[in-house]
Amino acid sequence: MANWIESEFHTFDGLTLFYRYKKPNIDTQNTLLLLHRGHEHSGRVTDIADKLSADQHWCFSFDLRGHGRSEGTRAWAPNFETWIRDLNSFAGHLHQQHNIKTSDILLIANSVGSVMAVSWILNYGPSLKGCILGAPAFKIKLYIPLALQSLRLLSKVSDHQFVTSYVKSSLLTRDPQQALAYDNDPLITKKIGVNILVTLFDTTKNCFNRLADFETPVLIITAENDVIVQNKQHTVFYNGISSTIKKHITLKNFKHAIFHEQDPHLLIAPCQQFIQQQFNHHTANLPAIIPAARLHTVAEYQSLQQADTGLKKVYHTAARWCLSHIGKYANGIATGLKYGFDSGVALDYVYNNTPAGSNWLGKQIDKAYLQSVGWRGIRTRKQHLKHTLSNLIDNMHANGVTPIIFDIASGPGRYLFELQQEKTFPLQLYLNDIDSASLDKAKQISAETSDNASRFFNQDVFNPSIDWHFDSPPNIIIVSGLFELYDNNQQAHPVINHLFSLLQAGGYLIYTGQPWHPQLKLIGRLLNNRRGERWIMRRRAQIEIDQLIAASGFTKMSTIADDKGIFTVSFAQKLGA
DSSP: OOOEEEEEETTTSSEEEEEEEOOOOOOOEEEEEEETTOOOGGGHHHHHHHHHTSSSSSEEEETTTTSSSSSSSSOOOSSSHHHHHHHHHHHHHHHEEEEEEEEEEEEEEEEEEHHHHHHHHHHOOOSSSSEEEOOOOSSSSSSTTTHHHHHHHHHHOOTTOOOOOOOOGTTTOOOHHHHHHHHHHHOOOEEHHHHHHHHHHHHHHHHHHHHHEEEEEEEEETTOSSSSSSHHHHHHHHHHHSSEEEEEEETOOSSGGGGGSSSHHHHHHHHHHHHHHHHHHOOOOTTTSSSOHHHHHHHHHHHHHOOOHHHHHHHHHHHHHHHHTGGGGGGHHHHHHOOOOHHHHHHHHHHHHOOOSHHHHHHHHHHHHHHHHHHHHHHHHHHHHHHHHHHHHHHHHTTTTEEEEEEETTTTTTHHHHHHHHHHOEEEEEEEOOHHHHHHHHHHHHHTTOOOOOOEEETTTTTTTTOOOOSSOOOOOEEEOOOOOOOOHHHHHHHHHHHHHHHOTOOOOEEEEOOOOTHHHHHHHBBBBBSSOOOOOOOOOHHHHHHHHHHHOOOEEEEEETTSOOOOEEEOOOOOO
């Protein structure tokens, strides 16, 4: 049996995390990535990895921050999403350090790790070979009345509150040796941060609101005698997902820690069968094929286009009246009503995040408006967009390349001018927007920053006959907040093709996505777009927008999502000479 190698990687915020891996005894990139259970560490999954792999695959597992030998406050993270971002960083490390792509990986997870896996797949869209979800903690059994409500209150007192697990090893496994190993392992952390528990519940709820977006091949394993999680949620998950390859089995008499149970052959056999099936399955590489629109998102879009009837019509008519007659006293709503809530001018106001109104009531309404979940996500999207762009242009400058940036739907482009001021080297900026008001705002910001080099365009990017007359072709193109406004992939595909032709070889496309939105119906019923029509969007699951980008020849490099998975920022490269 091959030896396990110990190593470290730096996650997204610079923290050093510990991991273990072993190499296969054959020439392959097929990889098993195992996520350990809550409270535990990567050393706890090496035995099951040895059995499942038999040295035929690469095997990796890392210690969650605050666990095992990884850095971080013990049993703590800012929120559950932080663990998911660490997983995404680890996948990036595997690609960079070991040349292992997500399409080489089959993910195996137990309990809380399964929730991490599902959220990562939904929010970041990794093209995995498949995943095995063992006793997924989609709904933890809380035996104390009002436990979750109490935890939420406790988390508001301080974000460094902890609870100690009441679960004894005998409740996790029937195997006395495995129970003893659990009890005597000094690296196991019995406590857990309250904020992690609270946001775990929130993350699971978000995932179950969009089960139809889940398309990854999956094997779900339920432990019959699980006293930790509610098994019925596994059936709900299985019935709700869109995966064409999916299987759900229940292991009789098994308890929650299924990787450390008696009769391990009952677990290993179906897992090995699924692993072999997925690694033997090769998807045809057809990058020019335009992806099909996901039917459930089309149905959502068509439903929003339908006129209200009955009580809903009365309710939304009254709500729109209040918005236009009372909400107008709030500056943010007034701006949206005038220019369109999807306009660059309206978004620039949201980015500024300073409540204002024509009177006291208006200011209070504006404060609530700016703190809505969607606008908070938009501000996070701006941060992620700026961070992604900053890293790319720093790397270009380090390699002696002048960044030439073309934002095809820039709005006022405030973040571009901010970057221009922050960098000590020149940036060439091309800003385009079909909205003249947004472009006028961009020119004003440009003048305020003493920028004399930027060029501005007022073109419809969906017009294929545009000749942009660039001084030099761009090596970075940005598409932000655009494609969700257009429901048809056949309409978006020619635009992306055109952008591919405009971009220098080796250049990058930065694109944003909106995999889901909890206020999609509210927006579609109440808010107007820049054309004065109802602001109706068709969301795309991350995998669909990634496939749309790949269909034009781009190779996706990375994705980052906000903590609710509403908005994503990705970048892809135009490879070749």
